[in-house]
Ligand SMILES: Cc1ncc(C[n+]2csc(CCOP(=O)(O)OP(=O)(O)O)c2C)c(N)n1
């Protein structure tokens with residue numbers, strides 16, 4: 001699968017500058033959170049393991065900008081970006097990464113399992129593909145409750161080889177459910193390139209098997225992602241059924257922090273880093289006079305301050321007691 | 332003798348069996364050039380190539396099912412399920428197909444397949460990457476279940492598993508891959524159904540699975556300083572189970588502790604304790620004790636994770652109670 005370089009075209013004039021700035025802020029938040037999380041992990045402050053979404057910021061930022069606050073998402077092992085874009089706060093996320101009682105899951109879940117049902121985050125997931133049927137079920141519920149909510153399932157290219165993906169997609173088609181399947185195609189599942197995962201030329205093609213639209217967009221262009229997501233979300237909300245949205249992107253880091261990722265050619269990594277979704281978007285924002293370099297700088301500084309405060313909050317938060325392990329089972 | 336890591340022992344067993352029998356091949360996620368998540372297959376793709384070390388798409392049901400189909404028709408596949416937690420996705424092929432097809436076909440099907448996987452907590456991997464689910468497969472008639480605790484056993488038992496004509500679930504432990512032990516340079520096989528007496532003792536029998544064998548040894552060492560003599564037994568295979576060795580030990584000590592990371596409720600330890608009671612209740616001076624995983628999902632934060640998984644200190648306490 002080859003991927004086109006992001007179009008360097010102008011920003012569609014129809015887009016509200018406030019929306020563009022919101023998408024930008026989300027991308028900065030994801031970028032900085034991921035960078036600091038890697039540093040903290042390498043310094044030995046965070047237990048467990050860490051899957052970084054550095055380089056993929058445009059996808060969650062673009063998709064979640066098309067969602068209502070009461071819409072739902074399901075997320076993955078590489079999920080920090082999704083939940084930040086859906087509105088979760090740094091402090092409780094960081095506290096979860098540190099395994100503290102103030103974390104979103106009281107230290108029971110960690111990096112891979114962040115959830116906040118009050119904000120529509122139905123959970124990140126350690127089982128690849130497992131969020132897809134769950135999102136489909138949430139969409140069924142939205143349809144049955146006539147709530148007008150839409151559900152987004154985020155997942156990777158690898159997940160589309162799971163039966164769970166195919167079974168859920170077919171069910172959503174048959175029942176015409178308000179769900180958008182967002183595949184972050186970062187060209188690898190751990191060490192396995194997409195060319196060794198599937199014979200179709202795009203993940204989007206898989207939708208044809210179930211009878212709903214499949215669309216491929218440049219996943220490093222937040223506006224392309226946003227436009228496609230908005231169309232899919234509108235379709236879902238108005239009773240048009242599911243869409244499969246494939247966003248071509250790239251993870252800058254190894255599969256997990258510590259994976260040297262020697263299975264990827266250096267030129268390929270360099271090619272994609274050249275197409276840094278955040279840097280490209282910021283250049284566009286400046287070129288089209290949406291904001292100035294100084295304003296962008298200020299956004300970065302504000303986010304940095306918020307993040308450092310969140311890290312302090314996490315560090316100062318109490319660790320759970322051993323016996324806390326026994327609470328929170330289903331009643 | 333060589334000092335080898337557990338992961339090297341696994342790899343050597345695979346390599347030797349692949350050299351010996353060209354029907355043996357591997358399939359699973361990232362087992363080829365990448366060498367497997369825990370590097371147990373590193374170097375095999377270089378020697379045997381794409382044909383016999385097959386990276387698959389992310390499809391556990393197809394991995395397990397393809398292995399069953401290949402095994403029924405003349406191949407001897409070793410399928411890897413990256414984490415035992417993901418066996419859920421493959422379980423129909425393992426429990427309803429591999430385990431039953433020989434029986435349902437009136438003895439026709441021969442299914443020489445090995446499902447290799449790894450279990451265990453201790454890395455803050457949380458609830459979906461740390462479970463020890465050996466009880467699930469132990470429950471199903473038709474499957475053999477192997478849990479090696481040391482490199483020597485890992486190699487000898489894996490070779491036996493590959494030569495076995497039925498389905499075998501071979502369960503490694505993620506925190507044992509980096510543990511070293513003595514492995515003979517010459518070829519050897521370890522038969523299934525023979526427990527290993529890891530340490531002899533007179534007062535209490537601890538039957539330990541997988542990594543708990545190492546913790547049981549630590550506990551035994553500490554208790555020895557108090558004058559309590561602990562016998563540690565590793566069944567090595569829970570199906571078939573070497574009950575004889577366990578009973579002989581219990582007849583000597585009169586006290587039994589079973590220990591594993593898997594959940595206490597309906598765990599393999601409950602089965603072992605029940606069999607001991609059925610056969611030798613009168614040899615027991617005290618009721619048997621389970622020192623096993625607590626009946627909750629595995630939490631992320633280390634303090635909680637360490638609490639739900641049995642530790643050497645828990646074994647020490649349990650032994651002291653049985654002795655008091
Ligand atoms: C059912 C299951 N199988 C295997 C794994 C191990 N695993 C975790 S992430 C991953 C690759 C996922 O690839 P993809 O869906 O493309 O997402 P990406 O990591 O590229 O974001 C694998 C194999 C898992 N967590 N769950």
Ligand SMILES: [Mg+2]
Nearest residue numbers: 156157188189
């Ligand atoms: Mg991927």
